[in-house]
Amino acid sequence: MDRRNPGAGREQDLVGWGRYPRARGVEVRSEDLESITRGASLCRGLGRAYGDAALPARGAAPLAATPLADRLLAFDPETGVLRAEAGVSLETLNRLLLPRGWFTPVTPGTQFVTLGGMVAADVHGKNHHVAGCFGEHVTALRMRVADGRVLEVTDESEPELFRATLGGMGLTGHVLEVEVRLERVSSPWIWRERTRHPDLASVLEALEAASAEWPMTMAWIDTTSRGRALGRGVVIVGRWAEPDEAPAQPPQPKRRFEVPPLPGLMNRSTIRALNAAYWSVMRPGAGIEHPESFFYPLDMLRHWNRGYGRRGFVQYQVVLPRAGDHAELLERFQRLGGASFVTVLKDCGEAGRGTLSWPKPGTSLALDVPMRGDATQRLVDDLNEFAVERGGRIYLAKDALTRPEHFRAMYPRLDEWQAVRRKWDPEGVLQSAQSQRLLGDAP
Template identity: 60%
Template sequence: MHEKTGPRLSGWGRIAVAGREVRSEDLERITRDVPLSRGLGRSYGDSSLPPPGWPVVAGSRLADRILAFDETTGLLRAEAGLSLFDLNRVFLPRGFFDPVAPGTQFITLGGMVAADVHGKSHHRGGSFGAHVSRLKMRVADGRIVECSREVEPDLFRATLGGMGLTGHILEVECRLLRVPSPWIHAESERVPDIDRFIDALKEAGPQWPYTVGWIDCLSRGSRMGRGILNRGRWADPAEAPGGRPPPRRRPSVPFVLPGWVIDRWSVKAFNAVFYRSHVPRVRRRILHPESFF
């Protein structure tokens, strides 16, 4: 067992409290005497932080084994600490991808269940809970139970989006999406105002499994709500490059702009440059999935 010791724990929203995280490959054991589990710490606010007077949380990231996978149905069972990054690294080359693509891959399966995360395909496939079929949990009285839509259905439904308040999520069973290639066919276009943006989203929804938009919230007048609309689908084998997408190198040192740099005028200037950096016509590309998601 490994312990991450330190005076404070924080989440993605940079809320910090006194506490420490205990980690182990045996998630059942370390959840016996603590009230809260924590994955990769990407929750906003304080949802993955210890409550006052109980400064220890059970870290799940070492409990990340893939327990079973059915190649025919795409049904996966894995421990709650498996990250979305590792899941896609293993299964995308085999023709499968997670059914919901949120804004970060650095979250755990347990966290995805607890937050019932959504992604760019929400208009088609709903949130992550729609693809979860079974959970293994430790509940408040210490019991370890399995729940689904048929067994302990109230517990199951309350846990999807329950932010960990129903118990510790130990294992997750969910169905992965079968994809024709590991590349994304993407289109992007500039949209001049909010009315046309809404119309473009409505038009794209039935035709494209993935849609996402960026809006210049500081634009005014006839340009109010202008932005960039991105649409995507998995590329067919005939249009995809040969081979697998290469792994991406990531910066190891985060860069945070000082607060005095970010004000209304600097953001307005950035938004104008970003908007004009996209050509007025529709732009079509084959992308690395990490560039799109």
């Protein structure tokens, strides 16, 4: 269907996955991403960034919604190099290509993300200690830069812009197409092993030991247990199954359940109960696992973010270089009344190519926190002060509450990145609610 005014937008309230904060803005939707990015302030994909990373800046031009730009443009079944429009979802790639033996080299914890979003946040996954971030595997980007030109950008043609765009939160230019090298897998199934550990120190130790042997590792910890059991947890490791141990049939997409809009169910007692229940379900063992339940357990519950009610929640994800610091951070978190259900530890490898990429050597801790206004702001401030002191840093794709001074202290390459950004966008056309909050972008 033709429309004279394709995807003309109307003003609406937009939120990220955490449903906090809200921002008003216009989102223009069209298959024709090249047209709608002309003059746009930011691209927005499937809205899985938790905080304000994909929310409109005050007084800025409309957002370009990417999900309708979802065509696969080239795929070489010899080398695994794929080129696709930025709005293609990872779910689409998995559904089409995993049965043929190809998987994204790096996957975040949900498959409801777009390729463009994966570049913007330079996502990491359970294999960060061996594979690095998504950006390590990106071979080229087609971008509309702020002056309106459309460019093919690679690490050879425009290294500064290319590296500033990996993890650049969509603020260096609009990503129209992504070219990435996929990974050949031995079968579309996962061999998974799980061990339980009585306290945080043993979880961290087991995680480190596991990463020396396994390509995929992570840990879940109980943030509501106290005393000696503080941070008891489950270390989960995996690898692609060998053809002779995997089922002959490719995995069928899992059934998903919808969480209805509800008043907030997540408070300290329900979170404590959920933690205890999860701990008892996560029995040690080994076996073949469906890739969806291994990589994306929460995708089974559509709209699980509704569990936090209208006030929403924030995720606090921080990487801390020294293993001893996590217990201290958790104690602070508990002291300030924090409780989290989806609490994940992941050891990170070397920092990648992205100038503003988040991971650096250390162990990442992610906490989901119900949003309770000023108290939550104080909690994040306190944790951030501790993180700055210990050389840690927070992940922009999750953040809603960090203060500019903390952010600056965490990212030593910020000035370098800002200089590249100013060079390609001297008038500051590209902005987000997050860039106004953290980077001093003027409305």
